[in-house]
Each structure stands twice: as C-alpha cells, then as structure tokens.
Amino acid sequence: MDILLLVLGLVCMFLGILGSFLPVLPGISLCWLGIVMLYFTSVIPVNYWLLGITLLVVIVFSIANYILPAKGTQRFGGSKAGIWGTNIGLVIGLLAPIPFGFIIGPFVGALVGELFFDTKNVEQALKAATGSVLGILASTFIQFMLCVIYFGIFISIVWEYRALLF
Secondary structure, X not given: OHHHHHHHHHHHHHHHHHHOOOOOOOHHHHHHHHHHHHHOOXXXXXXXXXXXXXXXXXXXHHHHHHHXXXXXXXXXXXXXXXXXXXXXXXXXXXXXXXXXXXXXXXXXXXXXXXXXXXXXXXXXXXXXXXXXXXXXXXXXXXXXXXXXXXXXXXXXXXXXXXHHHO
C-alpha cells in the first residue's frame, strides 16, 4: 500500500507541474496533494508544520493567481474597466474551448474594457491589455516555481525514508 501511495503522490507531482502551464489542472494544489499522499503511508510520520505551511502557500497563491492579471493591467495604466475586463476575460478564457484561452481571454477583456468603457486610445488600451498578459505569465512562472519546490520537498521526504519505503 505504501508503494501505491508513493506512486500516486509522484503522479500528482507530475500532473501538478504540468498543471502549472495548463489552466485546466490546479498545478500547485495537485503538488500539495502529492505531498499529502506521502504522509498517508505507514512509514513516514506526519509533519503538520510542513503540511500547514505548504497548504497556506497553496491558498495564498490560489487567490493571487486571480489577482496578478488584474494588477498587471493596472500597472500598465489600465482603468477599472480594463481590470474588470481582464477578470471577466480570464473566466471566459478558462471556460472557452480555445487554445490559450487563459491568455487570450484576459487580453481581449482588458482591450475591450479599455476601448469601449474607458474611451482611451488604442495604444493605451493595448498597453493595458499587454499588462494583463504579463500578469498571467508572471502567475504561471510563480506557480511553476512553487511546483518545482514542492517536488523538491517530495523528493527529499522520499530520500529521507527510502530505506523504510522500499
């Protein structure tokens, strides 16, 4: 049973790293679940501090994941209409069955919000929409790095208890 949980945890890790790039998979949450799987084994003693801190990071980042694109829009001169457009576009882009919808949606949403509701010129609207894309890319990069860190934690736990697991 321990080997099965180890393999399931490893699968969660790989899916989590893949999910840091694919918006349909909750990347960092899957990586955290992979760490939790290790603690379900009979060999590895539960470390509540590690689980609690890593869960807190998952929760904080999951919230920030939706805030970063809007902050990118705002940082590049976007108005409230552009920020709302970014958020609405992000949700529509995630649900739309188009490739890269999670990038295209916020870009188009910010552009539409700026052009039609804030009456800015096209150059400023494109700048704000570019900010939303940069926010998404920053969010993706942070999520990937956190998944790699969680994978490192997973490997270090397995390495520490390798003699008992195998």
